[in-house]
Amino acid sequence: MANFTAADIKSLREKTGAGMLAVKNALDEADGDQAKAIEILRVKGLKGVTKREDRSTTDGLVTAHVDGGTGVLIELNSETDFVAKSDKFIELAEKVLAYVVEAGQSDVEALLAAEFDGKTLKAHIDEGGAALGEKVALRRVARVTGGSIEQYMHRTNPDLPPQVGVLLGFDGSDQAAAHDVAVHVAAMAPKYLTRDEVPEADVANERRIAEDTAKNENKPERAIPKIVEGRVNGFFKENVLLDQPFAKEPKKTVGAIVEEAGVTLTGFARFRVGS
Template sequence: MANYTAADIKALRERTGAGMMDVKKALDEANGDAEKAMELIRIKGLKGATKREGRSTAEGLVAAKVIDGTVGVMVEVNCETDFVAKNDKFIALADKVLEVAVSSGAADLDSLLAAEVEGKKLADFVIEEGAVLGEKVIVRRVARVEGKTVDAYLHKTSKDLPAQVGVLFAVDAEGNGAAEAAHDVAVHAAAFAPTYLTRDEVPADTVENERRIAEETARAENKPEAALQKIVEGRLNGFFKEIVLLDQPFAKDPKVSVGKVLEQAGANATGVARFRVGA
């Protein structure tokens, strides 16, 4: 007769996130010893890790934290299925990754994965935890922004899943007005997905290519030569309004730009980061 109870099965499932049959088999093999069963589940998962190396990790979550109102840190942690993405153990793992990102000060992925957690590199820690979950789990990216005021906004695209979109936005001003503007812009960025913060960040070759397309299109439309330059610049401005955050029409009032909203709040943008799971 098995030397464990239904309560033991439930407790071990909660600790590992493993399926019921895997937990029962481990407890059988361990003769009811929960710690040994835990070890067996982990070993079994690690053995299967190499088989999962080529699998797609298009699900997951975004987690973020603001420290002292002036530093924002955000991570994206991926898994294979939405079933695991909403698993408490996976969410706890993502929280641990964020905690390490905050404490280590890592501003790039390599530094974060090399940071130590519980006596091992975070990269190894994540592999082991993924083994228990039975899926390939990766830390995809990390961002860190700083300013006198930083806002972090997380958005759920499905009520059944953790946040799939996250934004950090920083400004060089303080006070309620700056904080409100920073939050509003963070929410805007989550919805409108800008590629760049300012026009200056757009690569010159991208701008020139867009200018060439605008000019060729205008000529194909037989636009007057005298008006050509003005038409091209107008279309180029339209391009910037699509991809540059400060140029985008503000979500709450499309008559003004995001840049104008910040100007009215007496603030300048100092940094932005936007993650969408799998994008």
């Protein structure tokens, strides 16, 4: 009979996050040797990773780190909200975030292939998923810079970790105004900061659609240019942060609000889990 106690089982469960039966079987197989049992659990757990590769990861969380004028935002996905709210998953997310901050880059593929603590980030994530019994995936990473960074994390469900995260880079001293804009970004989901950031091809496509629509509506030929410009401006108001009506004061644009506050926006990132 293997030489281990209930305390050994408890200790190994805390170290690995594996279930009681899996831990007991691993200790049996390892004849009570904890290090060997951990290796057994890792091997058996990672065998399950391949089976989980095609599973959908639509739950999870967003988390962020701000240090001076740099902010990092990540989205880590799980298969279920049950796992997303677990302490083990939240700990894994913080471990991944710490590495991403240290790595200093945003390319997810490059980050997953990079090594720390003797193995790749993907291996760390896969092992975490194995312990949780679900596929876990790093979906997105964003970095935002500015004189200051405002962070806003929103819980769409009070029982879950944050599902919407915003980082807003800005120059200026009005922190309250920056916070209000970060909340606005969370709610209104702009895609671009300024009109200049919108790809020319997208603007041309919107202009073509607006013109075709006006013609199909039998609008007077002389009125079509003005109608097209109005509809393209409507596209900008929907997608460009500085052009959007400010959520707290819709008669003013976000651009007008930050100008009044003496704030210049330098960039933003917004993630919503699964979208």
